[in-house]
Amino acid sequence: DTGVSQNPRHKITKRGQNVTFRCDPISEHNRLYWYRQTLGQGPEFLTYFQNEAQLEKSRLLSDRFSAERPKGSFSTLEIQRTEQGDSAMYLCASSLETAGEQYFGPGTRLTVT
Amino acid sequence: AQKVTQAQTEISVVEKEDVTLDCVYETRDTTYYLFWYKQPPSGELVFLIRRNSFDEQNEISGRYSWNFQKSTSSFNFTITASQVVDSAVYFCALSEIRSASKIIFGSGTRLSIRP
Numbered sequence: 733d734t735g736v737s738q739n740p741r742h743k744i745t746k747r748g749q750n751v752t753f754r755c756d757p758i759s760e761h762n763r764l765y766w767y768r769q770t771l772g773q774g775p776e777f778l779t780y781f782q783n784e785a786q787l788e789k790s791r792l793l794s795d796r797f798s799a800e801r802p803k804g805s806f807s808t809l810e811i812q813r814t815e816q817g818d819s820a821m822y823l824c825a826s827s828l829e830t831a832g833e834q835y836f837g838p839g840t841r842l843t844v845t
Numbered sequence: 846a847q848k849v850t851q852a853q854t855e856i857s858v859v860e861k862e863d864v865t866l867d868c869v870y871e872t873r874d875t876t877y878y879l880f881w882y883k884q885p886p887s888g889e890l891v892f893l894i895r896r897n898s899f900d901e902q903n904e905i906s907g908r909y910s911w912n913f914q915k916s917t918s919s920f921n922f923t924i925t926a927s928q929v930v931d932s933a934v935y936f937c938a939l940s941e942i943r944s945a946s947k948i949i950f951g952s953g954t955r956l957s958i959r960p
Contacts, residue, residue: 765947774849774936774950775890788946823890832878832897832945836890 734758736837738824744843745814752810753840757826764807765834766799767823768792775823781807782829814844847872849939849951857957858927866922866954868937874898876942879913879920884953885933896920897942927958 737756745751757764762783767775778797779789783804793799796814801807811818821841825834848871858864870879881893894904896913904911908925924931934953940946 772952774938774952775948777947777949780946790947821888825890827945829945832940832942833880833892833895834948835892836882838887838889 736824736826736835738822738837738840740840741838742841742843744845747816747844748813750810750812751814751842752808753822753824753842754806754808755824755837756806757824758835760828761826761835762804762829763827763834764801765825765827766807766809767825767836769821769823769839770819778809811842814842816844818842819844847874847877847939847941847949849937849949851937851951851954853954854952855955855957857959859959860929861926863923863925864927864956866924866935866937866956868920868922868951870918870920870937870939872939872941874941874943878940878942878945880936880938880940880948881911881920881922882936882938882950883933884936890936893922924956927956929958929960932956932958 739754765780766778769775781801796812799809821839823839825836827834850869877898879896883891910923912921934955936950936953938948938950940948
């Protein structure tokens, strides 16, 4: 039984570049979530999908951020024109629609120089 | 608005001591979930427990126990006979049952168990 996987695990980019992260949820889970975690803080919700529909977006998700889940399976999170403030751990989680608990992947650590 | 407060930023105890991590929450929802997650040094968040707001029964799982008190909006977590492997950051969290969507996390308590 594979858990949530995320790629890449680490990404270093220069300010102004675009980056894209991928998340593969647990196979039978129809909900997929993105969170951001900065040092010393708990994860903060960014957005979530039920199947391919994006149902909620946080105010944290500026227009430089876009997420997709085109076939209701894996998801991508793209950040355009990265800024130093985007440096964080980006976490993906998945769940069943009927369950409250979410299962998290290992995260992608983004460093913007 | 929903909010989770973990007032203890860091706790350090000697192995085999019991330790309690405090969690206080705020929500206007009448039905909600409460969670505890563990984040070990490797970084991956590990789900520990989910409680429903309508079930105030305390729960015990091995050395772990959880005390849910709706009257004080608290959901405390106790580790009995702590071990070095318990060293991690522990997050208390909350979500509404109606949509079961986003989880609101506290800022975490860093627990260090000294041998």
